[in-house]
Amino acid sequence: MAAIRASIHLVGGVSPFFQRRTTTSYGGIKKRGRILAVSSEPIGRGTGFGENEKLDKKINLKTVTEKAEVKPNIYANPEELPEFEEGKKWLKDYLEECKEMIRSDGGPPRWFSPLECSSSTSPDCPLLLFLPGIDGTGLGLIMHHHNLGKMFNIWCLHIPVQDRTPFNELVKLVERTIRSENYRLPNRPIYIVAESLGACLAFSVAARNRDIDLVLVSSNPATSFSKSQLQPLIPLLEIMPDQFPLNLPYMLSLPTGNPLRMLIDNVVKRGPLLQIIGELSQDLAKMSSYLPVLADILPKETLRWKLDLLKSGSAHANSCLHAVKAQMLILFRGRDQLLPSQEESRRLQKALPDCEIRKFEESGHFLFLEDNIDLATIIKGATFYRRGKRFDCGSDYMPPTPREFKKLHESISWILTATSPVMLSTLEDGKVVRGLAGIPSEGPVLLVGYHTLLGIEVVPLIAQFMMERDILVRGIAHPVMFVRVKDGKPPDVEISDYDILRVMGAVPVSAANFYKLMSSKSHALLYPGGLREALHRKGEEYKLFWPDKSEFVRMAARFGAKIVPFGAVGADDFAEIILDYNDLMKIPWSREEIEQITSRSVKLRVDASGEVANQQMHMPWMIPKFPGRFYYRFGKPILTEGMKEELKDKKRCDELYLQIKSEVEGCIDFLKHRREEDPYRNIASRVLYQASHPHPHPTSPFNIPSFDL
Secondary structure (H helix, E strand, O other): OHHHHHHHHHHOOOOOEEOOEEEEOOOOEEEOOOEEOOOOOOOOOOOOHHHHHHHHHOOOHHHHHHHHHOOOOOOOOHHHOOOOOOOOOOHHHHHHHHHHHHHOOOOOOEEEEOHHHHOOOOOOOOEEEEEOOOOOOOOOOOOOHHHHOOOOEEEEEEOOOOOOOOHHHHHHHHHHHHHHHHHHOOOOOEEEEEEEHHHHHHHHHHHHOOOOOEEEEEEEEHHHHHHOOOOOHHHHHHHOOOOOOOOHHHHHHHHHOOHHHHHHHHHOOOOOHHHHHHHHHHHHHHHHOOHHHHHHHOOHHHHHHHHHHHHHHHHHHHHOHHHOOOEEEEEEEOOOOOOOHHHHHHHHHHHOOOEEEEEEOOOOOOHHHOOOOOHHHHHHHOOOOOOOOOOOOOOOOOOOOHHHHHHHHHHHHHHHHHHOOEEEEEOOOOOEEEOOOOOOOOOOEEEEEOOOHHHOOHHHHHHHHHHHHOOOEEEEEOHHHOOOOOOOOOOOOOHHHHHHHHHOOOEEOOHHHHHHHHHOOOEEEEOOOHHHHHOOOOOOOOOOOOOOOOOOHHHHHHOOOEEEEEEEEOHHHOEEEEEOHHHHOOOHHHHHHHHHHHHHOOOOOOOOOOHHHOOOOOOOEEEEOOOOOOEEEEOOOEEOOOOOOHHHOHHHHHHHHHHHHHHHHHHHHHHHHHHHHOOOOOHHHHHHHHHHOOOOOOOOHHHOOOOOO
16 A cells, blocks of 8 residues: 555656657567656646746855765664655556556567666666566566666566467567677676566576576566466366456455555554554555456456466476576565465576575565565675676675665664664774764775674674764675575575675675775775684683784785774673583584584685684574673774885784784773773663653664763
């Protein structure tokens, strides 16, 4: 229901025209009719362009310049960020535009490019081809055009209702397109986003074009059609009378998966019971008014043809599956009532050499038409977005949108509430202040610190940098967050659990990625102690396990980076280790499990010596404590600009490395002692403080005082 209400609001102002540029299967360019969003607002409210122009001329240019220099931090209050970006379309728009598209439908299958995507697309963006499912309209990504249009040049395949092009001819049509575009831009990948029938097309095209760099994103592949509940419909349609009416629940389930659940979820947030009941009734009435549109998209003869097409397409795709070498991301639903998507996705993941999967537990069959799904975020989170042959963490990375950060903040709000982080930084004159004023705004900046137990201190750190300073800190992380080991065994770590961190800019640790972050003037986060510190043993709290070699100093100096040493304490106030690595290795079944997981993981520090080389993957056994508090102190930035030649001397480089390590230890010691003076170290005292001191943003845990400086 929120989708319908929002779409009415969007078209209620200026009435934009939606015009599509289309190509036939023969490559010609055609003009389609315009789809008009009719405005219900009266015209003429003093908002004409002429009046605005006159008003703009009266503005003092100096004032405009001064205001331009002050950039508001939109991330300061995540709770106030909009749930959806302006310009997003909804299910109602899909139905409206389907109605307009099939009104004068005819001709062969052809491509069209949504106009709302063209205005924001950069010339160096890769091409994205959308292959529709059984509906054939090509509008299945309409709710994602706004965000995907910032990342891709989008072409959608439209198959007219009365078209009867066989499957092999559709394969040739798509193949001609990708070969033409690959000839024009051979060093740029071509993305194919497809659902159900379109996924069978995508697999078949990929198998025939192994020499082309293709990235496939498939939702509900119909390769499992032989096991589908749709299979019995084929003989049924042969004997069904033409006047047979399709029932309301079934028709509503086609576009949404579970419409009643979606409508209820969208309205329960918006008011008292009577208002909810009224809005739900209105939305159900509006949805039912579109039943003729759904019937026009799939009349009986077309439905019969599409089911036959699914049957032949599924058989063709399965026959050539062994030849598919393209990079692939498969999205499947937990509640798909039409196809066994979950079992099929697991099968495809094992059969294909470069395949990732993502599960959406509460979603239905038509994933792309659900308003809680953001395809752009999914692609970014899986690290599937690239403009060249390989992903470049500098040039290919796209920062999180306000909506993405809002979702992150919602998912970690319990951590922020429980830890109530205290952030201290050091100004250029050496003065320690509350907040992050001492952190340089201009990169490159390298934050170098200590990894607490399980690395949980990263979460509040990244969030607070965004909220207070509008600075995106990009973590240099263990490859286990990025690389899936494919040996036929169940995964030890579900890689999708780290998608949100990749959206926030995390990259796998390597010299090449470190170089790219520094060269792109990023704020990077580095833990020299890495896994060994995060999985420390009993009695090793706040002990640094850094390598002997000064690994990062020369690279930072090469780009004149500002190095900020920092310490973080507080994890020992949340959990106590009862069985560490040494204890677990004495238990036979546990030792076998640790050795198996470690052998399947990417190896780091293979040439290092000492404790830092112990990179065994394991999970210590812990018992929770009554929550305490997290404390951070960022030291005075160390300027390396102009030190490139000086640091070629190994002795001088080692001296600076030891200085940074010493300052990190000093920050930790400072925090360990000063937290004893914090009257709000215990969560109970913080709850009482919040109850007795109302704040404009009481949910923010950063408002609670601590010890005196």
